[in-house]
Amino acid sequence: MEYILTLDNKVIRFINKNMRSPLLDKIMRFVTRLGNGGFVWITLAVSLILMGGERKKMGWFMLGSLGIESAACNLVIKPVVGRVRPFDEHNMEITINKPKDYSFPSGHTAASFAAAVSYYLSDRKHGKAAIAGAIAMGFSRIYLLVHYPTDVICGAILGIVSALSVHEIYKKKSSK
Numbered sequence: 038m039e040y041i042l043t044l045d046n047k048v049i050r051f052i053n054k055n056m057r058s059p060l061l062d063k064i065m066r067f068v069t070r071l072g073n074g075g076f077v078w079i080t081l082a083v084s085l086i087l088m089g090g091e092r093k094k095m096g097w098f099m100l101g102s103l104g105i106e107s108a109a110c111n112l113v114i115k116p117v118v119g120r121v122r123p124f125d126e127h128n129m130e131i132t133i134n135k136p137k138d139y140s141f142p143s144g145h146t147a148a149s150f151a152a153a154v155s156y157y158l159s160d161r162k163h164g165k166a167a168i169a170g171a172i173a174m175g176f177s178r179i180y181l182l183v184h185y186p187t188d189v190i191c192g193a194i195l196g197i198v199s200a201l202s203v204h205e206i207y208k209k210k211s212s213k
Contacts, residue, residue: 042068045185052180062132063187068177069133072145077104077170078128098203102151106199110147110192115139124182131182143192144186146175148198158204163182171196 071077078099085096120141124131138144149171157164175193178184184192 040188041169045123045187046127047181048186049182051126053129053182056180060198064073065177065180066133068173069145069181072149072174072177073146074109075152078103078148081147081156081167082152091159098155098159098200101203102155102200103148106147106151107144107200110142110144110195110197111138114142114195115144118190121186122183124183127182129182133181133183136183140184141188141191142195143175143178143188145178145198146169146171146189146192147196149174150193151199152196154197155198157205158200163198172210 060073061145082096082099082103085092086100115138116173118141119139122136124135153164153167154172157169171193175189179186179189
């Protein structure tokens, strides 16, 4: 465990020292803002539902995945683990509003992967762009010093498991 914590801290310091730039700061703030409250993913899911047809089912899969992920992440895991955020741990200044909740796991990343994987499972061709967006979201959270790499990795895993669960439940129910 100590090795993982040391690696987390090394990555945070490396990014803060070697990758920062005014342009990348703006891009990462934009990317992360899209994920505030699951905005981009909820908007996409509702848009798909309103389109009807097969897209409607995709939208409902996304909302179901987001619901499972959000409950697990924000109501159970974050309060139980209680991990301090990197900017607080290392007394670093950040360029976004300071999140008030705990760091582990990354809710932005979990929501992004829940929605993106759900979309991908329904539409592999266009779902690849959603996966790329989820990856960018996760990186933005590390870059902006609000999450450690393990927060983002575990958030991604939580999102993936949420999406797979919703799709598996649907398969079982529709085969009866």
